Amino acid sequence: MQRPIARSTRTGTVAVLCAGVLLTQQACAADPDGQPAAAPSAGPTTSSPSGEPQATPSATTSSATTGSPAPGGNGGGDDAILQGERQVVIAPVGSFESVLAVDGKGRLNLTDGEAEYSLFVLDPVGSGRHQIKTAKAGSGGEPFCMGLRDNGTSPITVVSAGCDTSAAGQLFTLERTRATDEQGRPTYAIRGDGNVHLRTTSRDGLVAQAGSETTFAFVDNGKATLPDLD
Numbered sequence: 001m002q003r004p005i006a007r008s009t010r011t012g013t014v015a016v017l018c019a020g021v022l023l024t025q026q027a028c029a030a031d032p033d034g035q036p037a038a039a040p041s042a043g044p045t046t047s048s049p050s051g052e053p054q055a056t057p058s059a060t061t062s063s064a065t066t067g068s069p070a071p072g073g074n075g076g077g078d079d080a081i082l083q084g085e086r087q088v089v090i091a092p093v094g095s096f097e098s099v100l101a102v103d104g105k106g107r108l109n110l111t112d113g114e115a116e117y118s119l120f121v122l123d124p125v126g127s128g129r130h131q132i133k134t135a136k137a138g139s140g141g142e143p144f145c146m147g148l149r150d151n152g153t154s155p156i157t158v159v160s161a162g163c164d165t166s167a168a169g170q171l172f173t174l175e176r177t178r179a180t181d182e183q184g185r186p187t188y189a190i191r192g193d194g195n196v197h198l199r200t201t202s203r204d205g206l207v208a209q210a211g212s213e214t215t216f217a218f219v220d221n222g223k224a225t226l227p228d229l230d
Contacts, residue, residue, distance in 0.1 A: 081218050082130070084122055084123040084124055084130075086222065086223060086224055087221050087222055087224045088119065088122065090120055090217075091181075091216060091217045093181050093217055097112045098112045107158065108159065108206055110200055110205050117144070122218065129171040130171070130174055131170050133145050133146075133163060133226070135221075147160075148169035148194075149169070154204070155209055157204075169192065169193050172191065177189060186217070187215040188215060191213075192208050196209055197210070197213030199213050
C-alpha cells in the first residue's frame with residue numbers, strides 16, 4: 001500500500017477558484033485541533049455515521065483538474081452532474097485553488113494539492129437528496145460515501161464510509177443558489193441531516209454546522225466510470 005499524502009486546509013478565501021489549474025502542490029490533513037495530522041502508515045479506519053468502523057481510502061495522487069471537463073467527456077451540463085452521470089471536483093466558492101478531497105484520516109477536507117480521492121459522483125437517491133461518492137472505487141471494489149460524524153463537543157465532520165442509503169448521515173440536499181462562480185458555473189449549498197450545512201473554517205477545515213454555509217461549484221471532470229452507481 002502506498003503511503004498516504006497528508007493534506008492542508010486553506011486559511012483564507014482570497015479569490016475564486018480559477019479554471020484549468022492543475023493541482024500540483026503537496027497537501028496535509030488538518031485535525032480538529034488545528035495541527036497537521038501525520039499520515040497513517042497503513043490500514044487507517046474511521047467511523048461511519050452509524051458508529052461502525054470503516055476502512056478509509058488511502059491518499060495518493062490524481063489528475064483531477066479544477067477547470068474544463070476532462071478530455072473525452074461529452075459534458076451534459078448541470079443536469080448530468082446532478083444525475084450522477086459525471087465525476088466532479090467540489091470547489092468551495094471563494095477559496096483560492098482549494099477543493100474537497102478525502103484526507104489521510106478518512107475525512108472529507110480541503111486540499112490545495114494532489115489526492116487520490118478528489119473526484120466525486122453526486123448520486124441521486126430520491127426525495128431530492130444525494131449521496132456524495134468517490135468517483136474511484138476503493139480496494140474492495142466499492143466507492144466510499146461521505147457521511148456526517150458527530151464528534152461530541154467538536155464540530156460535526158464529514159468522513160468516508162461504506163455506502164448505505166439507509167444511513168441518514170450520508171444523505172445530502174444540494175441547494176441551488178442564485179449566484180454563479182467566476183466561470184459561470186451554478187453554485188450550491190450542501191445541507192446534511194439535522195439541518196447542518198457544510199462550511200469551510202480556518203481552524204477545523206471542512207465541518208457541518210447549523211447557520212451560515214459555504215457555497216460550492218461542481219467542476220465537470222468527465223463521465224462517471226463507476227460500474228454501478230445504485
